Amino acid sequence: MDTRFKAEMAEIFEIDESAIQPDMVLTADNWNSLAIVSTIALADDLYSVLLSGQALSKCKTLGDVTMLIAKEKDNP
Amino acid sequence: MNYAKIKCLAYHLPAARLDNDTLAGLYAGWTAEKIFEKTGVRYRHIAKSDETASDLAYLAAKSLFSENPVQPDDIDFLLFCTQEPDYFLPSSACILQERLGLPRSCGAIDVSQGCSGYVYSLGLAKGLIESGQANNILLLTGDTYSKFIHPLDKSVRTLFGDAGSASLISATDSKVPLIGPCIFGTDGRGAERLIVRTGAFRNERDDSSAVALEDASGNIRSHDNLYMDGPDVLTFCLREVPRLFESLLLRSGLEVSDIDFFVFHQGSGLMLDMLRKKLKVPSDKFIIDLEETGNTVSSTIPVTLARLTGGKPPERTATIMLIGFGVGYSWAGSIARF
Numbered sequence: 001m002d003t004r005f006k007a008e009m010a011e012i013f014e015i016d017e018s019a020i021q022p023d024m025v026l027t028a029d030n031w032n033s034l035a036i037v038s039t040i041a042l043a044d045d046l047y048s049v050l051l052s053g054q055a056l057s058k059c060k061t062l063g064d065v066t067m068l069i070a071k072e073k074d075n076p
Numbered sequence: 077m078n079y080a081k082i083k084c085l086a087y088h089l090p091a092a093r094l095d096n097d098t099l100a101g102l103y104a105g106w107t108a109e110k111i112f113e114k115t116g117v118r119y120r121h122i123a124k125s126d127e128t129a130s131d132l133a134y135l136a137a138k139s140l141f142s143e144n145p146v147q148p149d150d151i152d153f154l155l156f157c158t159q160e161p162d163y164f165l166p167s168s169a170c171i172l173q174e175r176l177g178l179p180r181s182c183g184a185i186d187v188s189q190g191c192s193g194y195v196y197s198l199g200l201a202k203g204l205i206e207s208g209q210a211n212n213i214l215l216l217t218g219d220t221y222s223k224f225i226h227p228l229d230k231s232v233r234t235l236f237g238d239a240g241s242a243s244l245i246s247a248t249d250s251k252v253p254l255i256g257p258c259i260f261g262t263d264g265r266g267a268e269r270l271i272v273r274t275g276a277f278r279n280e281r282d283d284s285s286a287v288a289l290e291d292a293s294g295n296i297r298s299h300d301n302l303y304m305d306g307p308d309v310l311t312f313c314l315r316e317v318p319r320l321f322e323s324l325l326l327r328s329g330l331e332v333s334d335i336d337f338f339v340f341h342q343g344s345g346l347m348l349d350m351l352r353k354k355l356k357v358p359s360d361k362f363i364i365d366l367e368e369t370g371n372t373v374s375s376t377i378p379v380t381l382a383r384l385t386g387g388k389p390p391e392r393t394a395t396i397m398l399i400g401f402g403v404g405y406s407w408a409g410s411i412a413r414f
Binding site: 032033034036037038040041044045050051052053054056057 | 114231292293294295305306307308310311314315346350353354
């Protein structure tokens with residue numbers, strides 16, 4: 001996970017950056033439609049990847065989100 | 077050829093304002109400043125319970141007539157863009173023809189389209205004028221989404237406001253087109269993503285459709301209320317708007333530096349910020365003006381244009397890219413010389 005992604009995710013979840021880890025359980029931290037909207041915006045801004053809201057809403061952990069981004073980067 | 081031109085504009089906002097302090101009091105964990113940060117909106121104007129979209133459009137048209145050298149008698153076609161008509165039938169445009177004192181020789185139709193509706197209607201107005209079917213078109217917009225919104229659904233109540241607008245589109249003796257190209261698009265797969273499910277004929281309203289439930293994001297609504305899948309709408313906009321933007325530049329032969337202003341549908345502050353960055357448009361040309369109005373659906377583009385120019389053509393003709401996108405999913409773009 002790169003530094004900017006971590007910092008921005010911490011802002012989205014309004015938690016300390018140290019808590020942003022791949023095994024972080026999203027539903028424990030407000031994984032609501034606003035957080036998903038902000039994550040779509042972040043992935044587009046940082047990686048030029050357009051994520052689907054439905055795919056994101058199925059992610060259980062932050063690691064799932066980074067895997068989804070990697071998958072979209074490989075198969076846009 | 078009588079090329080069509082936007083001659084002047086006016087708008088009307090209902091008097092009542094809903095501010096972020098009031099909303100923050102309803103939504104646990106939210107502050108007024110957080111609502112502004114996430115939406116770009118500080119106030120939304122809200123129609124009275126007995127005030128309809130056609131009332132807002134009527135008042136905008138009255139302002140247009142009082143502030144400009146055009147009279148109801150001059151109008152030979154009325155287009156009214158709304159998705160909240162007064163009745164299933166007749167068309168609200170027919171009611172507005174009578175209320176505004178437009179001639180009986182005037183054509184009048186409703187255009188049922190939302191966030192893309194102003195640009196759609198502009199394309200229709202251009203077609204009517206440039207094919208010789210009309211000379212002075214009164215293009216009205218009006219929407220009152222507030223009437224569909226559950227008070228405890230922050231996903232939409234923080235964003236949408238009510239408004240009406242009026243534009244005069246007239247034939248000119250210009251030797252070059254002043255509106256166009258017009259490019260349209262539709263993806264009906266998005267229909268379920270931004271919808272009021274009941275109240276027409278597919279699903280009637282009854283006691284069960286009025287039951288409000290809480291969703292996974294803590295928002296409360298029933299099937300009778302407006303539903304918006306925010307993430308899907310954002311993905312749709314980030315996918316389609318850049319394509320439309322590139323097509324408009326290609327078809328018009330213009331570059332970003334040739335265009336004075338970019339007036340896009342004012343959907344949300346976040347969405348507009350993202351689009352501006354993605355399209356690499358300088359911020360002084362990319363108009364973001366929803367702080368005091370919210371997202372007023374079909375009225376955002378004409379209200380923004382009217383606020384940008386005072387409703388009158390600027391001293392030097394400005395070249396303006398207009399892009400509308402949203403409910404449908406539907407999108408439309410054009411370039412207007414105003």
